[in-house]
Amino acid sequence: MAGPGLEAGDPRGRLRLGGDFFGRPCVGLAKALLGQVLARRLPDGRELRGRIVETEAYLGGEDTASHSRGGRRTARNAAMFMKPGTLYVYQIYGLYFCLNISSQGEGAAVLLRSLEPLQGLEAMRQLRLSQRKGGHPPAKPPKDWQLCNGPSKLCQALAINRTFDQEDLASAPDLWLEPGPEAPAEALVCSPRIGISGDWAHKPLRFYLRGNKCVSVVDKAAEQAT
Known part of the structure; x- marks a missing residue:
């Protein structure tokens, strides 16, 4: 029997995190989400997995950095x-995609930053290389981290695009979350978000x-304060 927030997964017996897991404040x-495993099934049946090691919260409403600031609703958000x-799932610069998961709270969602x-x-490496814009290969293929x-x-490495927008992560057939090892409290670092300006820049x-090498940006000051 699956535990709280868990549901039966695919026929191979894996568990996936169900709707109860997501029903919490942003x-x-x-x-x-830190430590949980994001799984992706490609059209050819191959499965990709990565442990979530970095996230950002966007609170909606008063959060001036959120796409839903001031209760703003659009077809996009x-x-x-x-x-x-x-x-x-939204596109930036007309080129790249970003993956978010909605939470409790009006217009609130969590951005997945790194796996x-x-x-x-x-x-993953092939997908990254195949999605290089302009057809210019990098000097070297990306290392694992x-x-x-x-x-x-x-999003490039897992072939995630706008077709996943508005899907339910608890039931989507080709993208889901699996329980990972619980991260110890002392491993959690809280820092300002990346590329944010205005009143909420330092939240x-x-x-x-x-200590995870796959984190996009290490904040030494925040680590010393945490």
Whole structure:
């Protein structure tokens, strides 16, 4: 029998995190996601997995850095107002995608910033290389720890695009969460979000696992204060 927040997974007996897991306030979900495993089934049946090591919380409403600031609703951000666990996938610079998961709270969602690759690393590398814009290959293929160490990189490595927008992560057939080892409290680092300006620039709403090489940006000051 599956435990709290868990549901039966695929026929191979894996468990997936169900709807109850996502039904918590945004900051709580951003922290709880650390250590969980994001799994992706490609159209050819190959499965990719990565451990979540970095997240950011976007609280909606008063959060001026959120796409839903001031209660703003658009066709683009509709997923942020849907039930917890809904995927919000948006495009930046007209090129790259970012993956978010809605939480409790009006217009609140968590951005997945970095994964530690666990399974399917060569497929991830191929996907990263195949999605290079302009057809220019990098000087060197990305190393293992570089495959998913940023929000757009992880979407490239797992072939995630706008087709996943508004899907329910608790039931989506090709993208799901599996329980990972619980991260110890002392491993959690709270720091300001990346690339944020304005009144909310210094809010400690980015969370990552201390000492993990796959984190996109290490904040030494925040680590000393945590």
